[in-house]
Amino acid sequence: xxxxxxxxxxxxxxxxxLRVDPGNDAAQDLALTASAAAVADHAIVVESGxxxxxxxxxxxxAGRLRARQVDLLRVSAGASPEExxxxxxxxxxxxxxxxxxxAVRVEMVPNVxxxxxxxxxxxxxxxxxxxxxxxxxxxxRRQWRPEPWRxxxxxxxxxxxxxxxxxxxxxxxxxxDVGRLRDRVTRAVAAASWLEALDAGxxxxxxxxxxxxxxxxxxxxxxxxxxxxRALDEFIDLALRDLAEQARVADVLRWSGLDGADAMVExxxxxxxxxxxxxLHGVLGAMPDAYPSVLPLLSSPKLHEVKxxxxxxxxxxxPEAIPALKQQLTHADPGVRRAVLLAxxxxxxxxxxxxxxRTLTHPSAATRAAAAEAIGRAHATAMAMPxxxxxxxxxxxxxxxxxxxxxxxxxxxxxxxxxxxxxxxxRRLMGGGYSTGRRLEAVRALASVAAxxxxxxxxxxxxxxxxxxxxxxxxxxARGARVAR
Numbered sequence: 001x002x003x004x005x006x007x008x009x010x011x012x013x014x015x016x017x018l019r020v021d022p023g024n025d026a027a028q029d030l031a032l033t034a035s036a037a038a039v040a041d042h043a044i045v046v047e048s049g050x051x052x053x054x055x056x057x058x059x060x061x062a063g064r065l066r067a068r069q070v071d072l073l074r075v076s077a078g079a080s081p082e083e084x085x086x087x088x089x090x091x092x093x094x095x096x097x098x099x100x101x102x103a104v105r106v107e108m109v110p111n112v113x114x115x116x117x118x119x120x121x122x123x124x125x126x127x128x129x130x131x132x133x134x135x136x137x138x139x140x141r142r143q144w145r146p147e148p149w150r151x152x153x154x155x156x157x158x159x160x161x162x163x164x165x166x167x168x169x170x171x172x173x174x175x176x177d178v179g180r181l182r183d184r185v186t187r188a189v190a191a192a193s194w195l196e197a198l199d200a201g202x203x204x205x206x207x208x209x210x211x212x213x214x215x216x217x218x219x220x221x222x223x224x225x226x227x228x229x230r231a232l233d234e235f236i237d238l239a240l241r242d243l244a245e246q247a248r249v250a251d252v253l254r255w256s257g258l259d260g261a262d263a264m265v266e267x268x269x270x271x272x273x274x275x276x277x278x279x280l281h282g283v284l285g286a287m288p289d290a291y292p293s294v295l296p297l298l299s300s301p302k303l304h305e306v307k308x309x310x311x312x313x314x315x316x317x318x319p320e321a322i323p324a325l326k327q328q329l330t331h332a333d334p335g336v337r338r339a340v341l342l343a344x345x346x347x348x349x350x351x352x353x354x355x356x357x358r359t360l361t362h363p364s365a366a367t368r369a370a371a372a373e374a375i376g377r378a379h380a381t382a383m384a385m386p387x388x389x390x391x392x393x394x395x396x397x398x399x400x401x402x403x404x405x406x407x408x409x410x411x412x413x414x415x416x417x418x419x420x421x422x423x424x425x426x427r428r429l430m431g432g433g434y435s436t437g438r439r440l441e442a443v444r445a446l447a448s449v450a451a452x453x454x455x456x457x458x459x460x461x462x463x464x465x466x467x468x469x470x471x472x473x474x475x476x477x478a479r480g481a482r483v484a485r
């Protein structure tokens with residue numbers, strides 16, 4: 001049986017049993033076990049269909065969802081039986097609040113018609129006096145976007161009337177525009193004209209900026225209903241084929257909420273191509289709300305899915321992902337450990353320094369090299385001395401080079417001093433020191449340092465080093481002098 005149909009049937013049986021036969025523990029256990037098995041490897045979305053069916057004493061899952069005013073039930077892959085049972089008990093009652101858990105998310109029925117727009121349609125006068133509440137806050141004066149506005153907020157002159165101050169006559173025009181766009185989206189999806197659907201859908205979601213803030217979330221939930229999962233999948237395929245459409249597709253996917261997140265996660269799981277990684281990782285990384293959809297991939301038995309999850313969670317930068325990422329540093333695959341370390345580089349080094357320190361002494365040379373790469377990428381200057389210590393005992397050439405490169409990226413006084421010491425440590429007959437090739441590599445790393453400590457360290461190497469090292473340091477100083485001029 002299809003996992004979706006199996007879950008709807010068995011979870012619906014569980015809700016019905018809890019409602020009409022609460023003492024039948026054996027049947028409830030069977031229904032709960034079957035429900036958990038149906039979502040073990042698949043994310044499930046169940047629509048109540050409140051706009052298609054009446055609210056009645058219907059013991060089907062859809063009927064109970066409508067009775068409790070639930071619009072959508074989203075169950076992530078791997079949802080635990082405890083979470084499923086908790087939601088099922090609430091659905092079986094008439095008054096108990098229906099909770100959302102980490103893996104089972106509940107969306108209640110929204111008021112999909114914004115109150116301000118309904119007032120206009122009812123014949124309100126467009127000459128109503130303007131009050132303080134008619135003006136938008138500074139957050140609303142630009143085109144609506146899911147990410148916070150980081151730059152200086154300024155109003156343009158043409159923004160003041162159309163997208164700035166709230167006027168009833170303008171809202172009336174918006175209502176008509178939204179109706180036309182909804183019709184366009186519906187016709188385009190029915191005709192499988194995906195470019196037209198994308199154009200109309202993007203324009204529809206752009207109208208969210210013009211909806212009063214109090215009704216905007218309801219408007220967005222209602223607008224998402226016009227873009228089914230099939231349309232979102234086609235938009236992803238369109239973006240991967242046509243780079244020019246990626247910006248608009250990214251907007252629609254971010255605005256489509258968890259439906260878009262689930263569609264992108266499935267596309268990521270199905271492909272390991274570079275284009276898929278770059279596009280979908282970027283979109284999911286800019287969607288903090290997609291965290292519940294991405295996190296289960298981190299525990300996947302498939303290596304490429306774990307790597308995808310690590311990269312996306314790193315871009316999201318949500319602190320609650322750090323413990324889950326650190327747990328994967330014990331993974332058997334060195335590629336997974338490298339992906340996790342590079343993801344941790346996107347978090348503050350105060351929270352990841354312990355992980356970097358442990359992996360600098362890992363038995364795998366590839367993991368030690370990845371730890372050094374992550375330290376350099378994170379500019380974790382607090383790790384300079386542990387990096388110097390690891391460099392002194394490192395025997396693998398690749399890991400040693402990664403540690404030297406990381407010291408160059410740290411650009412701290414300790415890093416410059418360590419690189420100068422390596423460049424001056426000639427190999428001795430009794431052991432110790434470094435070969436000429438490695439000392440020249442340290443000079444090159446020192447020459448790349450973007451910090452004031454660079455010139456004094458190079459001058460010291462040019463004075464005290466042997467001939468080849470002196471020449472390399474002098475050449476680096478000369479290049480720096482030419483650039484300064």
